[in-house]
Amino acid sequence: MTDHIAPTCYRHPDRETYLSCSNCGRPICPDCSHEAPVGQKCPECLRAGGKQRIVNGRAAISGPSFQTSPVVFTLIAINVVIFMIGLYSPSLHNNLINDYGSLRLARTQTGAIIGIGAGEWWRAITYAFLHAGFLHILFNMYFLYIFGPRLEQQVKAGAFTGIFLASAAGGSLASFLFGPPNIPSIGASGALFGLFGAWLYAAYRQRGSAAGKAMFNQLGGILLLNMALPLFIPDIDWRGHVGGLVTGVVIALLWERIARGRNARMKRTITAYAVFIAIMAALIIL
Numbered sequence: 001m002t003d004h005i006a007p008t009c010y011r012h013p014d015r016e017t018y019l020s021c022s023n024c025g026r027p028i029c030p031d032c033s034h035e036a037p038v039g040q041k042c043p044e045c046l047r048a049g050g051k052q053r054i055v056n057g058r059a060a061i062s063g064p065s066f067q068t069s070p071v072v073f074t075l076i077a078i079n080v081v082i083f084m085i086g087l088y089s090p091s092l093h094n095n096l097i098n099d100y101g102s103l104r105l106a107r108t109q110t111g112a113i114i115g116i117g118a119g120e121w122w123r124a125i126t127y128a129f130l131h132a133g134f135l136h137i138l139f140n141m142y143f144l145y146i147f148g149p150r151l152e153q154q155v156k157a158g159a160f161t162g163i164f165l166a167s168a169a170g171g172s173l174a175s176f177l178f179g180p181p182n183i184p185s186i187g188a189s190g191a192l193f194g195l196f197g198a199w200l201y202a203a204y205r206q207r208g209s210a211a212g213k214a215m216f217n218q219l220g221g222i223l224l225l226n227m228a229l230p231l232f233i234p235d236i237d238w239r240g241h242v243g244g245l246v247t248g249v250v251i252a253l254l255w256e257r258i259a260r261g262r263n264a265r266m267k268r269t270i271t272a273y274a275v276f277i278a279i280m281a282a283l284i285i286l
Contacts, residue, residue, distance in 0.1 A: 167194020
């Protein structure tokens with residue numbers, strides 16, 4: 001058995017990296033990575049592109065919009081509309097939770113068994129679009145607004161949608177396997193922790209650079225804070241958070257190893273949906 005040797009940036013041989021130019025496929029470090037309309041490119045490929053509009057991959061992007069992050073803003077709109085419907089009709093809100101909330105396994109007042117444990121597998125996704133109150137949806141949508149747009153711009157809409165759905169399902173799977181019965185689990189937190197997990201893994205891989213180390217330390221602090229919240233707020237489903245986080249990290253790792261070189265965008269999308277299908281298959285079988 002041979003040791004795994006990480007690739008190094010072709011312009012900086014002392015820097016390990018799993019990033020690669022989407023045009024020529026050569027490994028590049030974060031300092032050499034630039035974002036173009038069709039993915040990340042190395043400096044040489046950027047210069048060969050002539051007058052093509054280029055945005056530095058390390059530059060901060062301000063003011064995300066529907067044009068730059070359509071999936072993020074669509075998800076926010078769907079969640080807000082469903083929440084507003086619930087405010088208009090509390091009885092309908094309760095019905096939505098009973099019919100679509102991620103109930104692990106519950107018995108209704110009529111004696112019927114409902115939930116994922118009863119084969120209602122769609123709850124593994126629909127629970128992510130239901131929220132318990134104003135602060136709940138406000139925090140989750142703000143989290144999505146902060147961490148979502150940049151990731152969507154990096155991996156594109158298809159892969160972003162895939163990791164969101166897969167992380168939601170991963171959070172539901174963890175909640176179903178390890179959470180107490182008869183308690184509904186709702187909210188987008190599981191899916192959002194998946195996005196966070198992808199960012200955390202990327203920062204971990206880039207911790208050799210000053211920017212990567214700072215980002216990793218910052219995200220680590222945010223993670224510790226969120227993991228500590230269930231100690232003070234007992235109703236938080238921390239199992240769903242962990243499940244979503246692990247799913248996001250796994251997908252980011254697979255992207256790093258598989259989605260490289262030509263057709264990187266398609267590979268990322270296929271990988272994310274493959275993980276999503278695998279988790280849903282596990283829920284259906286269980």
